[in-house]
Amino acid sequence: MHFRKKHSLPGPFASPWLVIGAAVILGVVVVALSVRNITRSEQYMANILLEKGGSLIKAFEAGARTGMRGSAFRLQVLLEEMADQPDIDFIALTDREGNIVAHSNNEQVGKRLFGAEVTTDLLRPDTRPRWSIFGQAGKRYFVVYREFAPLQGRHARRGHMMPHMRNHAWDNWQQPDGPPPIIFVGFDVQPFEDARRQDKQHTMTMAAIVLLLGVAGFISLIWAQNVRRARKELESTQALSDEIVSNLPEGLVVLDAAGDVSFMNNAARAMLGDGTAAHDAHEAAASCPPLPPVLMHAVRQLDTQHILSGRETVLSGTGGPVPVSVTGACITGEDGSLMGKLLLLHDLSEVRRLEEEVRRREKLAAIGSLAAGVAHEIRNPLSSIKGYATYFGTRFAEGSEDRDAARIMVQEVDRLNRVISDLIGLARPSDLSLKPSRPESLAENVLRLIRQDAAGKNIDLRFAAADDLPQAVLDPDRVTQALLNVCLNALDAMESGGVLTLSVDTDSTSSEGRRLLRFKVRDTGCGITPETLSTMFDPYFTTKSQGTGLGLAIVHKIVEAHGGEIAVQSSVGSGTEISLILPLEPQRNANS
Known part of the structure; x- marks a missing residue:
């Protein structure tokens, strides 16, 4: 450079x-x-x-x-x-x-x-x-x-x-x-x-001096005005550039000719695990955290390569490990002398998240293709098996082991049938039936459906809704199904009683300019480990002995079909909070 x-x-x-x-x-x-x-x-x-x-x-x-x-x-x-x-x-x-x-x-x-x-x-x-x-x-x-x-x-x-x-x-x-x-x-x-003649010469000389001094003074006044205006413009431009550089989404690190860090913007500080934010350029230059060894290695490589591009590494950010792409260049003057070095850190977290989302979608597509091929072939024999099991169950006396075995066979067939139904529902496209609905009514209906199960486990149900909630254009049946699955999982996480809170409110406007609706389900159960958080929405992933592993995957698909997202906050032993964030008005491709 x-x-x-x-x-x-x-x-x-x-x-x-x-x-x-x-x-x-x-x-x-x-x-x-x-x-x-x-x-x-x-x-x-x-x-x-x-x-x-x-x-x-x-x-x-x-x-x-x-x-x-x-x-x-x-x-x-x-x-x-x-x-x-x-x-x-x-x-x-x-x-x-x-x-x-x-x-x-x-x-x-x-x-x-x-x-x-x-x-x-x-x-x-x-x-x-x-x-x-x-x-x-x-x-x-x-x-x-x-x-x-x-x-x-x-x-x-x-x-x-x-x-x-x-x-x-x-x-x-x-x-x-x-x-x-x-x-x-x-x-x-x-x-x-x-x-x-002498008086004329003296007068003309003084007049020339006065004229020159007057013109010089006037020019100096204009010069001073221009310098003052230029200084103000320079200060405004510098303040603007400092504000832009300090708030760049990319991490920016500038080193002087001696290799010492002379400037670091807020994004770079966050990527390096420094929670303090610099409010101006002087503060950004005065308190720079030391560079980790992996970045110092990149700086040393600039001594021989002069330009460094696309080196991927992982930094210890304020929110955990941050995958970054490191780009660097040497800053030289007009005479070719080294003035400093520049490192540009690109956060790859969103790229990795999108890659993971693509892999998950590919997995769902593979499951869908498998389900479409074998679901009907499995359902037909299951109907026959269930019929014969029911028939043989009636041939045995009530309370006999053979009659109990036949009843267990029917229950397992029903469970297998439900798994196939969930699998087909996960694989097929989500055709939403959108209509204006009251979100607080949907939440209250879900609480009524789980009231008996909650009472059996000694769980207290609580409901909270923001004032003046607007109507939301959504599929009420699918949203009810998603909320019901999340609430049932919350009940299963509280075996010895607890509190389940379902709240509804509006969230701030999204980056696309849409107003958002948020359903929040919070329990006081055992919580979710960090390892489980990354895979909890994958099909067939479950921590319950009797679970199918498709409930949260279906929730994720319903929310995604509405153009929304799911936010999960959990700590082991302190409970879990799952937020279903939906737009108040649907996207144009919500049914696709």
Whole structure:
């Protein structure tokens, strides 16, 4: 027997569309959150630069208000000093046409700050700081800009300027009645873009990690579900297989590679005489009785034969000797190594019983053929013998030895005639006359027939019937004959008095699904020896000096004709109980 290991694990992709859908949803969520995070980060960095640029503009406006009391030179110096910070590329002041009127690099004055495409309509400046990214001379700048209004502070308002503040500088930078100039603070855009790029990379990396972790977690969840489901199915399958193996009608014995018994089901335990039953596989493996020598010999034979089939032997079972057929095989792994040995024990008790039944039927058939050939030939001379014996008996005086001899001759002829009648009745087919009958009425009638014989032997007759007994379809005459024969045998077993109990009840449903009726005859006589139990229903077997040996054989035939069976329980000195178990409804072939 080759044992192949199968590795079958539940896959996490048992439902691929579910995984794909979950991954898509998770991906959309992660991408949306990443985009939102990147946008917020860019906005945060832009706000920082915007606030810094706005602060510089306010500082320059404050300086401009102070510088107006001096000269434009001071304002230029202030402009250059403020633009001399590491992250500031320039500070410029332009008119509405984009022409530079002041610049941190004095050489740029009079030029256009940006190209012609950057117009006031595009910039839409007002009093609030704005930002944008522009390019100039192949370089890009983060530019914060707004209208330049140094005279709109809290110390001076448009239209209410102090006379000493009107000077040449203000006249150059802003006409009081004209549109205000625009001030630009240019930052190097490279740190902003580097930070934005790093933030994007970090955000995308984290998003990818979150996505992978989410998909992995979802797959792990499905995997765990499948594993849990597979474990439950495995436990259910294992419990079912353990239940099946433990309750197999065949005996099963498993040995490990060392030859020790590792498992034994209940049938094998019963065959080996162990009355304890294992309730599960662990118990069946934990408490295994030792194997008898005959089975150990079979195990040793497997070392050379590998397969053992059809070896018949007898084991000491719980109910007595059990004939079994032993089949064995070696269990090997994929690499050919020995993993253990297997013994299968088939109970042959039913086979032996059927064989014995066949032999008994063959014996009855032989007796029937003999009876059919000679019964009529014997009966005719017996009639003549009885007639002449009766005639000669009348020729002798009453009380003479010759008259007694003639009477004994007539009695023996009558007994021989009854034996022939029983023999013919045993040999011919049983033609049953089935009709609905009350089983308790049949039993009471039998007790009435044997009441005189029981009273003569000081035997107490008792009757018991179950409540609500149903009618049974049977042959009342044949069943009465069978019960009468069994009861007469019970009376003969109680020579010094006793109790004979006849009870009627229903038995559990048979394996064919039929309801059964049971007549039970119990006596307190001498009992039956085990040797006699196996042959008590054979024709001509008797333990009585005046018996013919056909009474119980006829009982067996009547019960068999009804499709029933006979159960006998007896122990020497404790009495005997014989049960006639009949179906409540006949079989289809009851008359055959």
